[in-house]
Amino acid sequence: MSRSAPSLPLLNCDMGESFGNWKIGLDDEVMPYVDCANIACGFHASDPTIMRRTVRLAVKHDVRIGAHPAYPDLQGFGRRSMACSPAEVEDMLLYQIGALDGICRAEGTRVQYVKPHGALYNDMAADPTLLRAVMQAVVRYDASLPLMVMATANPAPMQALADEMGITLWFEAFADRAYDSRGHLVSRREPGAVHHDSEVIIAQSVTLARGEALTDSSGGDLVLSADTLCVHGDNAESVAAVRAIRDAFDALAGA
């Protein structure tokens, strides 16, 4: 199965992470500027009514809808690793993708890709057995759905597994994070791990979009092939950064 290669990285953003009476995220403000909405499925955040509203918002702005499944941990927001078996992970993904797709059907649309959330996203990057379970779930749900995974300097092993399983990968890079020489994210505990300066964030986005080399944390060149770029709608600053990235991408596309 050949990999889908959009000319410019798609901007993807976590959405619909409110829950009941609790609100998080400026979904209304950021939705118009992204390509892909990673919509929480009720395990780490959201509920059926918030999912419905979020799907409706994505449809209105013609944004692709992705299932954003997670470990079952509302209190921990899906950020605490849980020792779930690969079979349990496969089943909980089918459940969550299907649940969001049920909401989508009522709004005349469908789930278009899958991006696991938080601790599950990290765990599958570190554990090939878990990654296989995640791929299995997506393939068995609908083999045409792409799966977002982290771009690294060495995507070949993941790509080989994906080819074996018959699944499309969308490699994801981060505009606001520093990378080490392997193309892994520098730990948040390290100084300089997260970019806060919007000029830096926009510049890194453009570099990634052009397929040029980033400077990694040891000063070397790092080329990451990114199908999609993760952006954030948590607050006014991050929304402003997303708008600026969108403008920069529009300029690139028009060039």
Add this chain to the structure above:
Amino acid sequence: MSRSAPSLPLLNCDMGESFGNWKIGLDDEVMPYVDCANIACGFHASDPTIMRRTVRLAVKHDVRIGAHPAYPDLQGFGRRSMACSPAEVEDMLLYQIGALDGICRAEGTRVQYVKPHGALYNDMAADPTLLRAVMQAVVRYDASLPLMVMATANPAPMQALADEMGITLWFEAFADRAYDSRGHLVSRREPGAVHHDSEVIIAQSVTLARGEALTDSSGGDLVLSADTLCVHGDNAESVAAVRAIRDAFDALAGA
């Protein structure tokens, strides 16, 4: 939309109501003798792994799979009424039907009908606004899916609403319950409300299957038009009753 009218009532049974480490129901024993498995969707019982196992069992025995959605109340097993708004009910049904359908897709099958569970089943029978919300969810998910509702002596109002909404109803009767003259179930608090004698249960099943009149609790004749009959797999006695009803129906079909 015309109503589906099987010649003999379909035997439907609640299934997959275990949860995590806790087991309920003799699903393996009763599955071979029923036509329809009402599979819990994780809100009143079950979890993705149990749903997977139950769907697989239904597929093996060529039993139709129904979504059995409920209020979000594991501790109360979906038997406690909750003041959810019609919109919330519509959304939680879409979520649960979709979730089960996600599991079904991985097993090469699909959800084939919907039967709300417990307090939600009762509440929708009492509140037309809630019933409309339930129908809305099913129609928006897939207008070809039948909805199971309680058979009464006066099915016309429900049928009229169903016709307006464009949904098929399957009217359900109970083999082990006494009925009053309106065709409502006699309250469990009344003596004689539940039949425990398997001869009585089988006889009532056959009477319903033949379309003949039951004797209601005031001694009158009660004709219920039943597309499906609710049976139980809780224990060895109820499974034996299901087998006996199946044998009786086979005899009727062969006659």
Add this chain to the structure above:
Amino acid sequence: MSRSAPSLPLLNCDMGESFGNWKIGLDDEVMPYVDCANIACGFHASDPTIMRRTVRLAVKHDVRIGAHPAYPDLQGFGRRSMACSPAEVEDMLLYQIGALDGICRAEGTRVQYVKPHGALYNDMAADPTLLRAVMQAVVRYDASLPLMVMATANPAPMQALADEMGITLWFEAFADRAYDSRGHLVSRREPGAVHHDSEVIIAQSVTLARGEALTDSSGGDLVLSADTLCVHGDNAESVAAVRAIRDAFDALAGA
């Protein structure tokens, strides 16, 4: 058991209603101005870590800590009535009061009163069986803990039940709500049900504190004997109103 009668109504405020990653309420801002913090116990909001932080904040400002137990419904924020039996309600109150008291012990304090939340608060006002179950829980936990209940024009029946059970009641009035002639809150669906003008809110607080008559929704005089006044810390406006009420009460106390 005689009723505790503080000279000025105590200001009570719902607190600690965040959950995991989700934040609600300006607890830090409002805590210095109230007498009583109604702290969520994990059933409608909060979690053990947020409870710990909230108890610590109350201790710092020398504010009395009340358990704020609710129906088990995080998604509905405890605002959806649930058909729980009186025995279930008694047990879930013991659980929640004890849980908060466990957190309190680690901070060198204890739960000092109980105020049921949301739908449970309303349901117990409407159903004497439920009210008795709530009182039973409090008495069995610690008969010295006061229970907050809604002040009405006719507190005698509730007081009689409380005397029989051996429990202290704290009658609660609302500074920002209109009352009907029975001393019941005007439904939020009616125009004028909620006061938004802070002058009106402060004036109603002072009237209640002086034991003078309010004007009810039909234009008559309504005297409510209020041991405590419910205030809100949801946003900057409501916090400003609390500060103004506190200033007004300080002036009254100094007079």
Add this chain to the structure above:
Amino acid sequence: MSRSAPSLPLLNCDMGESFGNWKIGLDDEVMPYVDCANIACGFHASDPTIMRRTVRLAVKHDVRIGAHPAYPDLQGFGRRSMACSPAEVEDMLLYQIGALDGICRAEGTRVQYVKPHGALYNDMAADPTLLRAVMQAVVRYDASLPLMVMATANPAPMQALADEMGITLWFEAFADRAYDSRGHLVSRREPGAVHHDSEVIIAQSVTLARGEALTDSSGGDLVLSADTLCVHGDNAESVAAVRAIRDAFDALAGA
């Protein structure tokens, strides 16, 4: 703080692990033969009503009540490790111990010790930071409550930490499990890890009670100093084993 050293190991058993409509464990049958009931606190199993019933049963049989707190994971029965921070673990223990104590107060008793459950029990044995958090919770709740921990060939480090924290430990051994030479349980994946022969189980119990050496999995002598012995009430066989151990202990005590 000196360690409590009962002459014969106390028999402790997990209890109250049903949940809502789901039943597990023969609590009624096994309660008369044990000394200590480890009662689930609603995070891995149980609910307030089942906790109430279980506490009542323990009181009736004069059995000591222990809090059996766990990770918040009903579906996984507290058996899946979760990456909770030490502070989160401390808070969730305070919550659960307090909740059970709230139920106890209504039945005229109190929590008398603490035994963490499942994955949390294992994780604290492997991670001193987590163990310290658990001890912190118990000490802050009530420094007189003993904490059950796993007996090993080298209890000194745990004991040293306990002495520093001012907490009593009750070391726990297992009658039905094989031990390796460090006094750790042989993994369930190894052959012979679990004893199924009741003669073997009773013999190991008596050996532990006498303070004599077990034969470890490599054929060597292993002395475990056990304050308490874990037994099971899952099914008729395990209950019979508990009765036999009780008889053997009675014989030892009478000798």
